[in-house]
Structure formats: C-alpha cells, structure tokens
Amino acid sequence: MKSHNESNSIEESLGVEFEESTPAPIVKQEPKSITTSNSKEDIDVDYRETRKSLKNLIETGEIAISGILKVAEEGDHPRAYEVVAQMLKTVSDINKDLIDLHKKTKEAKKEETKLIQKNTTNNSFYVGSTSELQDLINPERSSGKRLEDNS
Numbered sequence: 001m002k003s004h005n006e007s008n009s010i011e012e013s014l015g016v017e018f019e020e021s022t023p024a025p026i027v028k029q030e031p032k033s034i035t036t037s038n039s040k041e042d043i044d045v046d047y048r049e050t051r052k053s054l055k056n057l058i059e060t061g062e063i064a065i066s067g068i069l070k071v072a073e074e075g076d077h078p079r080a081y082e083v084v085a086q087m088l089k090t091v092s093d094i095n096k097d098l099i100d101l102h103k104k105t106k107e108a109k110k111e112e113t114k115l116i117q118k119n120t121t122n123n124s125f126y127v128g129s130t131s132e133l134q135d136l137i138n139p140e141r142s143s144g145k146r147l148e149d150n151s
Helices: 010-014 040-075 078-116 130-137 143-150
Strands: none
Touching: 040 078
C-alpha cells in the first residue's frame, strides 16, 4: 500500500492536466422596467402574446398527457394514473384561463371605449312658438303681461 506522498495525483491517474482558471465575472443586470398602459395597441399585443403562450402550454400538455398515458398503461402503476389525472386537470385549467383571457380582454377594450366616450351631451329642445319661448326666458317682456297691464 502506498502512502499519501507516494500516491499519484488524480490528474496523473486520469492522464489530464488541471489548469486553474479565473471565474467569470458576475455581471449585475438591472431589472427591466415594466410599463403599464391601457392603450388599445398594448392590450392587443398582450392578448396575442398571452394567447400564444397559453396555446403552446395546452399543446405541450396534450403531448405530455399522451406520453404519460402510455407509461401508465404499460406499467399499470397507480402513481402513473395519478400523474395523468393531474396533467388533465392542469390542461383543463389552462383552457379555462384562455377563455378568461378572452373575457378580460373584451372588458378592457370596453373600459377603454367608455373612457373615450365619457363626454355626455344632453340636447334639449323646446316645442312651441318663439313668442312662448321668449315669455319663458324673460317674463318681464312677456306679451301676456302687456295685455294685463293695458286692461
């Protein structure tokens, strides 16, 4: 048995040379700023991106379900069927999220339309003759009053 001093180093035993390298410098990244805006373009962009992401998750989940289902059928193990059930629920929840996305996008667009159409104009009109209107506006100049004063 060789003593510690007589034993070969790991590098010699494996036939490799170990070179010490300096670690890569740590680069600190500033967090991206998130701007919140309710403009119609932003809502449409967010809707498209979220919809695409949810559809990709649904597609990936369906592929995973088919694979896990094969494993469950071949292995006939209860845990495999439990995983299939969890994946089915997860994909179902993502489908519900997709429907909720449609509803929320529609509501956001309605709110934006309401903000734009917030100016209310009430148009009132008067049915009667101009002399009756003048009597209502200025009762002191009323033609009916002149008749009463002359009697």
